Every structure is written in structure tokens, then in C-alpha cells.
Amino acid sequence: MSTLDWVFIGILSTAILCIIVAGAFFVGAVITRRKMVQLKQRRFKNKKKRAVFKKKAFRLKNKTKKQVRTGLLFFVVGGLLAGGAVFSRYHQATNLSDRDSDGIVEGYYLLTRTEEQLATIKDTKNAEKTRKNIRELAAKLSGFGVRYADPRLTVDGQKMLNRYYSQMKELGLNLNNQSIESLQDKTTYDDYVADIKKVQTIQKNIFAYFKVNETALEQKK
Incomplete structure (x- = not known):
């Protein structure tokens, strides 16, 4: 295989990996948010417990945001790499070897x-x-x-x-x-x-x- 073939395979593989990782972060964000919602729905008469769970819910909220941001980052990088792979293949298809x-x-x-x-x-x-x-x-x-x-x-x-x-x-x-x-x-x-x-x-x-x-x-x- 030519250098361009290896470049195409490398870029495409990395793009797919980035999108898979992005998907994992998005799924994680959904799970974390669900936990946060469930936590907020709970009612506590004890002020200390209420404060502890409120703090925990806040941490889960921040974790959700972080997971979404990280997922978006990997998704964008994966998209850019996929675009690069498509361009590489287009170059091969329209230029003489x-x-x-x-x-x-x-x-x-x-x-x-x-x-x-x-x-x-x-x-x-x-x-x-x-x-x-x-x-x-x-x-x-x-x-x-x-x-x-x-x-x-x-x-x-x-x-x-x-x-x-x-x-x-x-x-x-x-x-x-x-x-x-x-x-x-x-x-x-x-x-x-x-x-x-x-x-x-x-x-x-x-x-x-x-x-x-x-x-x-x-x-x-």
C-alpha cells in the first residue's frame, strides 16, 4: 500500500475511535444526569442530609457538563479527522498514482x-x-x-x-x-x-x- 493508503487508514481509524469515545461520554452524561434527577427528587427532613445530597447533586451536574463538553470535543475532532480521511480518498480517486x-x-x-x-x-x-x-x-x-x-x-x-x-x-x-x-x-x-x-x-x-x-x-x- 502507498503512503496515502496508510494515511487514510490511520486518519479514519482515529476518527472512528474519537466518535466511539464521544458516544461513551454522551452515554455517561445521560446516566449521570439521570442520577442527578433522581437525587433531586428525593426529599429529606434532616437538614444535614439535605445539604449533603444537594452538594452531591451539584457535583453530578458539573460532571454531566464536563462529560458533554468532552464528548463534544471528541466528536468534533472525529468529524474533522473523518473529513480529512474523505479528502485523502478523494485525492486518490482524482489524481494519477x-x-x-x-x-x-x-x-x-x-x-x-x-x-x-x-x-x-x-x-x-x-x-x-x-x-x-x-x-x-x-x-x-x-x-x-x-x-x-x-x-x-x-x-x-x-x-x-x-x-x-x-x-x-x-x-x-x-x-x-x-x-x-x-x-x-x-x-x-x-x-x-x-x-x-x-x-x-x-x-x-x-x-x-x-x-x-x-x-x-x-x-x-
Whole structure:
């Protein structure tokens, strides 16, 4: 589990504990108040006894107030911690994990390099080198087939990422089956350029959804 997972578990556990303790104090306050009421209802002819029980009732009243205040304190702290736990989970659900972030960055540069490599096919003077480069890129693209979106993400976020990984894999597998000669054919070439554009569109949607700074990636090319 990641650090955020442990933070979430820790905060949520503490929040639950605080609320349980708050409940215990509230129950204690009810019991103490009931004792106080019962004590006040009793009648004593003896002044000394009446004074003693009056003093005892006063102490019970103060104890009730203290229990309520302490209970409220624990309840507020528990509520704040629960809010922190919810925010932590929300952060995980709407932000890319390190693994997915690395995958998106790697995919971004792979698509760019693949697009650039395909653009050189028509005029290549070293078919063997070009074939090797295409195969290497295709293998890396195919490797996205083992990736899957972090299950802690929102459903929409997972769908987008899993679709992206799947499309990257398909692009790599299909590209790996093509020869340089077939890729030099305009129709085949145009089809693969269109496939890359399609995956890049999914990629842009992911950037927008997770607020990834594409400009920063472009500057690192």
C-alpha cells in the first residue's frame, strides 16, 4: 500500500475511535444526569442530609457538563479527522498514482517517437535500422497490455486509462506485424498515423481529466 493508503487508514481509524469515545461520554452524561434527577427528587427532613445530597447533586451536574463538553470535543475532532480521511480518498480517486503517471508519461513519448519514426519510413535509406527501431517501439507499446488503472481511481478515470492501455497494446501488436515495405504503402501508412492520432486523442482526454500539464511534457521532448 502507498503512503496515502496508510494515511487514510490511520486518519479514519482515529476518527472512528474519537466518535466511539464521544458516544461513551454522551452515554455517561445521560446516566449521570439521570442520577442527578433522581437525587433531586428525593426529599429529606434532616437538614444535614439535605445539604449533603444537594452538594452531591451539584457535583453530578458539573460532571454531566464536563462529560458533554468532552464528548463534544471528541466528536468534533472525529468529524474533522473523518473529513480529512474523505479528502485523502478523494485525492486518490482524482489524481494519477505514481504507476499510472509513469505509464502516461512513457506513453506520451512513445507515441511521439513512433509518429516521428513512421514519418521517416518513406525516405529511409537504412531499412534495417528503421525496421529495428519500429520493432523496438512496437514492443514497448505492446508492453502496455500488462498495465491496468489504479482501482482507487474513479470509475471514469479507470475506464479512460484502461482504454488507453488497451489501445497502446493493440497499436504495438499491429505495428509489430508490419514490414517496412507494407508501411511504405500510403494506405497502410495513413491507417497507422490515424491509429496514433486516435490514441493521442484518448491521451489528451486523460490529461484534461487528471489535469496533467502537457506543455511541461512537450518542453522535455
